[in-house]
Amino acid sequence: MSLINTQVQPFKTQAFHNGKFIEVTEQSLKGQWSVLIFMPAAFTFNCPTEIEDAAEHYAEFQKLKTEVYIVTTDTHFSHKVWHETSPAVGKAKFPLVGDPTHTLTNAFGVHIPEEGLALRGTFVINPDGVIKTAEIHSNEIARDVKETVRKLKAAQYTAANPGQVCPAKWNEGAKTLTPSLDLVGKI
Numbered sequence: 001m002s003l004i005n006t007q008v009q010p011f012k013t014q015a016f017h018n019g020k021f022i023e024v025t026e027q028s029l030k031g032q033w034s035v036l037i038f039m040p041a042a043f044t045f046n047c048p049t050e051i052e053d054a055a056e057h058y059a060e061f062q063k064l065k066t067e068v069y070i071v072t073t074d075t076h077f078s079h080k081v082w083h084e085t086s087p088a089v090g091k092a093k094f095p096l097v098g099d100p101t102h103t104l105t106n107a108f109g110v111h112i113p114e115e116g117l118a119l120r121g122t123f124v125i126n127p128d129g130v131i132k133t134a135e136i137h138s139n140e141i142a143r144d145v146k147e148t149v150r151k152l153k154a155a156q157y158t159a160a161n162p163g164q165v166c167p168a169k170w171n172e173g174a175k176t177l178t179p180s181l182d183l184v185g186k187i
Helices: 046-056 058-063 075-085 103-107 147-158
Strands: 012-017 022-025 033-040 067-073 096-098 118-124 133-139
Touching: 012 075, 033 103, 033 147, 046 058, 046 118, 046 147, 058 067, 058 147, 075 096, 118 147, 133 147
Parallel strands: 033 067, 067 096
Antiparallel strands: 012 022, 012 096, 033 118, 118 133
16 A cells, blocks of 8 residues: 555654754654655665765755654664764754664555665655655665655645646756646647
């Protein structure tokens, strides 16, 4: 079953954020746009490169009134040490969420039971806690956060402009489409 247009299920966990431990729940995701970026584990190879990429785009996420959450199956304690010891991870100004019980990885369909780790999954969630985009792929392939930002902007545009759709390769400011019978077979 697809998670698209479904409500984020209730959860409660801990995160390391700006030098403190904080609680994160499904309610934390409400009232603003959120991006959840699942990674296999702390202290791995590709994960720090993705966190650094997200950190380099964090100002843009903030401008879009969006919070970023990095989620691994580790604890918030591991995330504290990871943040303090990895130059790439140390750039993160967003919550590093621990999921040692695998509640989130299972709820979002990214859990690898044999390994106790997560697949690389990226989810854009609207202010009502509804999942609008989902991308899941194998762990040896790191993501490009620019594409996540593009998808976030498209989701925000269509939320603000009901009846409009964003065509392939759509970027902010580009032409959108209004689905109608007149367009069928004309594009």
